[in-house]
Amino acid sequence: MTLSAPREQHTTNTVLNARTDARAQGGQRSEWMPYLPAASSPFVPTDVDPTALVWAETVAPGGYTHKVLTRGSRIRFDDPTGDACAHLVLYNALEPTERLNVADTQKIPWQAYLGAGHPLLSGDGRVLATVLADTSGRHDAFCGTSTDAWNEQKYGDSRPEGPTPSGRGLLVKAAAKHGLGRRDLPPSISLFQGVRVETDGQLAWQGSFGAGTHVELVAELPLLVLVANVAHPLDPRPDYQVGPLRVHAWRGAATGPADPRFAATPELERAYLNTIDYAEARGL
């Protein structure tokens, strides 16, 4: 069947007709969209009370999203196809000069690879978020996201509105919507596509664990979360093959002394103490 051209599907010759035409478009669904209210998400994770949801969205391949979340929020990323790649930057929403510090995130836990229990640290000695669950195990904190220069040499195009957008191009837009500029984008991390360091330092592509994995975080401070769903820079495929990324967030509690992870290591215990100290002083 041949669909008529968009122009032929609309009668918009008067204001009244244009308004009727616009309103007739509501209530439709697309493969990638936010779900409002969040409880109406068609993909509520099992064991999550839909009424506790504060964010539900499917991010398009080559798309981006961003949200400000309260301390204690749980954030779950799902990769339904095995081809999502979630490039993340986190900020303290109250003081965005406090932001993800990838070097500290690898150095302080003495571990380069992200996984359950790993803290995502700021440069201020505090935990922005903790990885609570991870069924993928394929992540990367070395390569960051793609730049325009990288995608131009790899795909011939990097425009954020084009078919092969760079991650940085999308994160610049997401950051700008919160008053942040290019200098506010630190190195990012990415979920669902793994990279490993070989003995000689070579960065080896590991790729996806497969369809149907997820990662869950808990926000340890009020967070500004920026996400770009773009091809990992080391993805060896010549085509830009990215799947949808599902995001859900719901109300919960930040890590406290009663949680086993609080004192799992001496570095973690002091990081959580610093985080709680900040939260208490600010009345959070």
Next chain:
Amino acid sequence: MTAPTSTVPVGASYAEGSVLDWSRTLLPGRVVLDEQVASNAPWSAVVAAGQVLTIVDVGGNQSADCLMYNAADPEERYSVPDTLTWQQNAYVTTGTVLRSNEGRPLMTVVGNEIDRQDTIGGACSKESNTLRYGHHVMYHHGCRENFLAEASRRGLGIRDLVSNLNWFMNVPVEADGALGIVDGMSAPGRRVAIRAEMDVLVLVSNCPQMNNPCNDFNPTPLRMIVVEPSGAQE
């Protein structure tokens, strides 16, 4: 006048009798700058396109934490992930192109006298020291503080600090992902030389850390020499 006595618990300096080798430029050329950086202190300079900066590890295994900016547009600055991605390797060595957050070459390593240089380990700070060693070292000085002080002299601030490079520091990544600062591979007088591919503002913190081997627990000076190169390597 004689220095007054002080109750300020300032950082340590190198032990008496430490071997110091001030060495000389790694690449020959007309010297346009030749400065000493005291233990624990920050430093910065603009290195013009084509000029070569030699950093001398005067006392051996002294981490020189380093950030670089496009001098004409500092929003473009050193990027660890871009540097690693383009060379598809986690370590910095001779030939490594130090890239910006736009993927462009800022500087190139044109001479290097240790096996590999680190750009994963980041900078120390008062705050992160509390996680790594305990709150009793909060009063110690840190590289992040050096960077902030030196950046402020150049019109830059906390938004401009990103993951950095650590000349003469050793951070291996093991097969299971274990990573950490271990004993260095440098020695007194060892050098690295980096050529500016554009006019580059270079910020250095002569690391004051006293709680790990990034400076062999013995903070020593650095020597910075910038030359207009005149020919082949010595």
